[in-house]
Amino acid sequence: MRVIVLALLAFLSSCSSSTDDVFGTTSDGGADAAPFDDAGPTDSGTPAHERLYVGTGEYNGKQNWHGVLRFEDAAALDSTAFGPYTATSTIPIKSTTDSAGVKLNFAHGFYVWEARDEMYIATLFTRADNVECGPCDPMSPEQSGSVAVLSNISKAYGPQKVSRHLFGGDVPAQDATQINQPHGLWIDEGRDLLYVANTFGRKLLVFDKASTVSGNMPPSRILTSPQLGFPVFVFVEPSMDVMFIASMATPPIAPAPAILFYRNASHVDAAAEPDIRIMGPNTRLSAGNNQTTHNVWFDRTSKLLFVGHHTNEVLVYDLSKVDLENAGPMDLDLAPRVIDVSTSDADIPAWSVYGLFYVGAEDRLYVSTGHAMMGPSVGSPPNAVKVYDGVGSPMFSGREKPSRLIHWQNGNIYFPPQPLWVTRY
Numbered sequence: 001m002r003v004i005v006l007a008l009l010a011f012l013s014s015c016s017s018s019t020d021d022v023f024g025t026t027s028d029g030g031a032d033a034a035p036f037d038d039a040g041p042t043d044s045g046t047p048a049h050e051r052l053y054v055g056t057g058e059y060n061g062k063q064n065w066h067g068v069l070r071f072e073d074a075a076a077l078d079s080t081a082f083g084p085y086t087a088t089s090t091i092p093i094k095s096t097t098d099s100a101g102v103k104l105n106f107a108h109g110f111y112v113w114e115a116r117d118e119m120y121i122a123t124l125f126t127r128a129d130n131v132e133c134g135p136c137d138p139m140s141p142e143q144s145g146s147v148a149v150l151s152n153i154s155k156a157y158g159p160q161k162v163s164r165h166l167f168g169g170d171v172p173a174q175d176a177t178q179i180n181q182p183h184g185l186w187i188d189e190g191r192d193l194l195y196v197a198n199t200f201g202r203k204l205l206v207f208d209k210a211s212t213v214s215g216n217m218p219p220s221r222i223l224t225s226p227q228l229g230f231p232v233f234v235f236v237e238p239s240m241d242v243m244f245i246a247s248m249a250t251p252p253i254a255p256a257p258a259i260l261f262y263r264n265a266s267h268v269d270a271a272a273e274p275d276i277r278i279m280g281p282n283t284r285l286s287a288g289n290n291q292t293t294h295n296v297w298f299d300r301t302s303k304l305l306f307v308g309h310h311t312n313e314v315l316v317y318d319l320s321k322v323d324l325e326n327a328g329p330m331d332l333d334l335a336p337r338v339i340d341v342s343t344s345d346a347d348i349p350a351w352s353v354y355g356l357f358y359v360g361a362e363d364r365l366y367v368s369t370g371h372a373m374m375g376p377s378v379g380s381p382p383n384a385v386k387v388y389d390g391v392g393s394p395m396f397s398g399r400e401k402p403s404r405l406i407h408w409q410n411g412n413i414y415f416p417p418q419p420l421w422v423t424r425y
Contacts, residue, residue: 048424050075050359051154052406053119054368054385055107055419057093058376061125061143062134065376066093066106067414068119070156074422077406084380084407090414093123095159096150102167103130104148109184109197109233112153112421116211118163119153119421122182122196128169138181138200141172145181147196149214154423164214166194166207176218178205184233184246184295184419191238191266197231197245204231204245206268221269223262227277229254233295240300241265242324245274246293246307257285257293259307259317261324273329276322278305280333284315289349295356302392306365308353312342314367316391340399341369341386350377357420363392364403370416380411385420 052074057066069087071077077085096104109122125136126146133143146167150160168175180201187194187210194210196219204223207213230248237243243265247258258279262268279285285293288311295308303320315336322332342351355368364387371382387404390396408414 048361049073051423051425052366052385053110053112053153053419053421054406054408054417055110055121055355056414056417057106057108058416058418059106059124059136059138060134061105061132061136064092064094064413065415066104067091068093068107068110068121069408069410069414070154071406071408074406078404079381079384079407080405083405084409084411086409089155089157090410091150091156091158091160093121096148096162097159098148098162098165098167100128101130102126102128102165104146104162105132106145107419109182109419110421111185111187112423113187113189113211114423115189117152117154119150119156120185120187120194120210121148121150122185123148124181124183126167128167141175141180142170143181144168144170144172144175144179146177146179147182147185147194164212166213166215166217168216174216176216178203178219178222184231186234186236188236188238188266193236193266195234195236195243195265197234199230199232199248202228202230202250204228204234204268223268224271225273226253226271227258227260227274229258232293235296235298236265237298237300240324242298243268244296244298244305246296246309248293249291256280257291257309259285259293259296259305263324263327275328275330276324277329277331278317278334279331282333282335283317284313284336284338285309287311288313290352294354297356297358299358299360301360304358304392306356306358306391307336308356308367310352310354312340312348312351312353314339314341314353314356314365316397318394337394337397339365339367339388339391339397341367342399347371352416354416354418355420357422358391359422359424361424362389364389365391366420366422368417368420370418372416376416378412378415380407380409380415380417381405383407383411383416385417 184197233246260274261276292310
C-alpha cells in the first residue's frame with residue numbers, strides 16, 4: 001500500500017502551478033444574516049440563498065494551489081452561461097498562520113459551524129518549522145498536519161490568523177494530539193464533539209469541547225479498530241448519534257474499500273468494530289482506477305447515502321430498507337445508483353470526485369470535480385463544482401447534465417477543488 005501511495009504522490013508532484021496569489025472581490029453578500037434552519041424557504045417565502053465554500057489543493061506542500069474560496073449566492077451562479085466567476089473571497093492557506101507563525105498547508109477537509117461563524121480545517125503537511133514537503137509522504141509522522149479554526153469565516157478575506165490550532169508540533173513522541181494526516185473532520189455541535197478522520201494514523205480521534213479545544217491536547221477517545229483501514233472522511237448524524245466513515249483499504253487487515261457505520265457514535269472508543277460495513281463487488285467502491293473511498297454523506301430524511309471515491313462516479317445507496325437501529329454486525333454488498341460526472345466515455349479516466357455536499361431541503365448535490373491527466377489539470381474549467389438537482393429520484397442516474405457549473409477566474413492558481421460546504425441565508 002505504501003508503494004502505491006508514494007507512486008501516486010510522485011506522479012502528482014510532476015505538476016506545477018503559478019506562484020502568484022489572486023484574491024477575489026470583496027462583498028458582504030448577506031453575511032450578516034442570522035443562521036437558518038435547512039428546512040427550505042425563509043418565513044417570507046423567499047428561497048434561501050446559498051453560500052458556497054470550496055477548498056482547493058493537492059499532494060505537494062510546495063505548491064501554491066492550496067486555498068479556500070467563498071462564493072456568495074452560489075444558487076445564482078451558472079458558469080455555463082456567465083462564468084468563470086470571481087470568488088467573493090480567496091483565502092490562501094499557505095499564507096494563513098497561527099499565533100506562533102506556523103503556516104497551514106493543504107486544507108483537505110473542513111466543517112463550517114455556522115452558529116459560531118467558524119471553519120474547522122483538517123490540514124495536511126503543516127509543520128512547526130514551516131518546511132514544505134514536495135513530494136510529500138503521507139505515511140511520515142513528521143508531516144503530521146493539524147486541525148485549525150478560522151473565525152468570522154463568512155466575511156474572511158485574504159490571509160488569516162488562526163483563532164485556535166489543534167497541533168502537536170514536529171516531534172511525534174511529543175505530539176499529544178496523535179493527529180497524522182487528517183483528511184476529514186466533523187462536529188457534533190449539540191454534544192460539542194470534534195471527530196477527526198486521522199487517515200494515515202489509521203485511527204478516528206474524538207475531542208471533547210470542540211468549541212474551545214486548541215494546542216497540543218490529547219483526544220478524549222480514540223477508535224482503533226483494524227477495520228478502519230485508512231479513514232478518509234467522517235460524517236456524523238447527531239439526532240441518530242450515528243457515524244459513517246469512508247475507509248480506504250489497507251490489506252490484509254482491511255482488504256477492500258468500505259463505508260463503516262457505527263451506532264452510539266458519541267461513546268464509540270478503542271477497538272470497537274463497526275455495526276455495519278458496506279463493501280463488496282456490487283458496491284462499486286473498487287471500480288475505476290483509484291479506489292480511494294474519499295467522501296460519505298448521509299441524509300436521514302431520505303435515508304440516502306452519497307459516496308465519492310476519486311473516480312468519475314458518485315455512488316448513491318438507498319438505506320431505507322436497512323435496519324440502522326438494531327444490533328449488527330452485518331456486511332452489505334449493496335448496488336448503488338451511479339451519477340457519472342464525466343463528459344464523455346473517452347474522458348472517464350480524467351475525472352475525479354473530490355468532495356460532496358447535499359442540501360436536503362432542495363434535494364441538491366454539490367460535487368467538486370477535478371480533471372487530471374498526468375497530474376492535476378490547471379484551470380477552472382476543466383475543474384469545477386457541478387451542481388445536480390433532483391438527485392433523490394430513483395430515476396436520476398448516469399451522465400446527467402448538471403443544473404449548474406461553478407468555475408472561478410483564479411483557477412490557474414487554486415485547483416483542483418476538494419472539500420465543499422454550503423450554508424443558506
